[in-house]
Amino acid sequence: MVKEMRGAADGSWTEPAAEADRSDPRRAVLDAVEGWVVVFRRKLSAGELGWLPVVLVLATVWIIFQSLNDNFLSPRNLSNLSVDIVGTGLIAVGIVFVLLLGELDLSVGSISGLAAAVFAVLNVNNGMPEWFALVVAVLAGTAAGTVQGYSFAKSRVPAFVITLAGLLTWNGIMLYILGTSGTINLDENGLVAKLTSHYFTNDAAAYGLAAVATALVFLVAHQDRRRRKAVGMPHRSLRGIAVRTAVAAVIAFSTAYVLNSFQGLPLALLIFLVVVAGLDVVLRRTHYGRQVYALGGGVEAARRASLSVTRVQTAVLAVSGTMAAIGGLFLASRITSVSQNSGSGVLLLNAIAAAVIGGTSLFGGRGTTWSAVLGMLVIQSIASGMAITDTPAALQFMITGGVLFAAVMIDALARRSQEAHGRA
């Protein structure tokens, strides 16, 4: 009975005995696809669409712009795109943490500008070594986030109000430390400038990363299967793992191929992917991450399960502040300057929009750091496509707004359908 239910719920899992007689590879792919269809139906009815909507949107955007301009999917443009998403994307990763609590952090734009200003003033104006100024700038973001997080946790005022105060305060501090000097130009060959200008031109770098990523996907799935099998629990079939690994390999190696056709693997993209993957593991595979999700599911339930609510809430906003600071340094690196406009404008909105478009729920408790990557890809693709096809900025805002609106509606519908599912 148990096993039947498990099997029906997720078709790519099989019982230990069932797999010996099916070794034909064509059959294997077919079965795995069938399994996914079953899983997909279940998830659809349970209101978990996952990555499907955002991947569809991304494909649509790419097809439309490619048909308008042949250069859109050129290696040069895609490579630039992959660097352009990093600054705001890192900020969006921090936003994902806050959204998981069901809260909103409005201060990330200001914190990113503040961190960039701290770095520029310490390094350029005061001659502090770059690495030291960099660490201080990031810690400034952590400190700002921690202060906001602690006030939020203790006062129980919604985080968006506290971070709204933060938005003004940190922006004020940034303007104060920049003084009247206005724009500070960074060293073109410095450490921070290199963050977004350095490329690993050797082809081996991108392919090596792709190989490592594919191997990790395989090893993690295989290890999980081995342990489950050892204790006689339902586990993924070998062909399921093979198909999964193959999909990962296709994505990883085609990305590597495109990047190598231009200038190679960008350092910025490497850092971004490592950070996103690392924080994804933190969220989904550690005690701390489980507490973050639990708080998003219900603060009272978490408190009764004797979780330290204050500590987790403080830590989440500290993460968001830290990521905002790191993102701010990448944004400054991209234009090798810091000005009074750093961290202002649509940056905050784009970061939040990216997380939501990528599939992180505004209601808390659902989403992963990868949604920051996918969401940023959509937003930046629209921006880049608009620039290439000479479309006015007004239209860009309207389209991005439409995509965000659609993402929020999907989120709301998913939630409703999940609750309706529960009542049955």
Place this chain on the structure above:
Amino acid sequence: MAAPPLLALRGVCKRFGVVEVLKNIELEIHAGQVVALLGDNGAGKSTLVKVISGVAPAERGVIEWEGRTVHIRRPHDARNLGIATVYQDLALCGNLDVVGNVFLGREILRYGFLDEVEMERRTRHLLERLTRSIPDLRGPVVSLSSGQRQTVAIARSLLGEPRVLLLDEPTAALGFEQTTEVLDLVDELRDRGLGVLLISHNMGDVKALADRAAVLRLGRNNGFFDVNTASQEQIISSITGATENVPRRPAHREAGW
């Protein structure tokens, strides 16, 4: 001399602002006994559960664990003593899956990371003891039926081998078959020597299951009964206040007219 009760409350008081919700509550729970906690709506039953489980600690009074005084200030303290609670609202995180909920706050780690395989194995093991139809362990709890959610909440409470189990209206949301399942389970737990505090509105359940009944009325003790000898009428009249010796309407209110 008889062994001291597993858990005893002596003169426990609790107020929310100016409202005195519990006043001088006395209660004893012995090992291998089911104590029914009865009372009308607002009598303070759920508050008493929260006092014992550390969610809303008592202001005055003494709590004794096997005869020695203990302090329960946080849910953590109660859990460490061996007190497990199934709340009326179940207190589950709807977005987490069954395994995540059962092990919430007590995750098993392996090399510093969550050991999902071991947690799933133990969850399955626990649920197999409780029910015949095990839900999908990896779907979010919000999409389970209310009976399945109740089972998950009970499974979670049994995880740390507790000595005292507090059940706040465990059968209120259940159908006939599931109610029987839960009651059988309570029976089994009693036989294994647990002390159970059972809040219920269902006199049938109480009669069938409980050894003793404690009645609360308006935040005070209003009688203890041996369920096997007391009549249902006695207990009900104690719940409704028909037997209390307080005038229904204070005299001075009428004097003011």
